[in-house]
Amino acid sequence: MKWSALQLLLFASVSLSGSLIATSVVLASATENEFEPCKKLAVASLSACLDQQQANSTSIHECWVESQQHFQSCRQQVLDSHNPTLQQQRREAAERARHQALQLNKQID
Secondary structure: OOOOHHHHHHHHHHHHHHOOOOOOOOOHHHHHHHHHHHHHHHHHHHHHHHHHHHHHHOOOHHHHHHHHHHHHHHHHHHHHHHHHHHHHHHHHHHHHHHHHHOOOOOOOO
């Protein structure tokens, strides 16, 4: 895992200072191989669109834009998977949904 200069500085500050309280937040960034499925998705999308281009009266530009959109959406999902704040929000939302489902089950019974 590569750390940025800011991350190393923050880690060093927390490690060297006796008055700071260390937290359990892990700072990580996506690695290049995590984007491989996104690249494959974009290529498959472009290929499928181009194969259907004549039948659907789709322009090459429209196929390219669609492929880029698939890549960007996938890329954002990979980046989001490394965002601890977003992950915590998702866990909390899932816990709220589970709690609501349990409450509904109790009302039905």
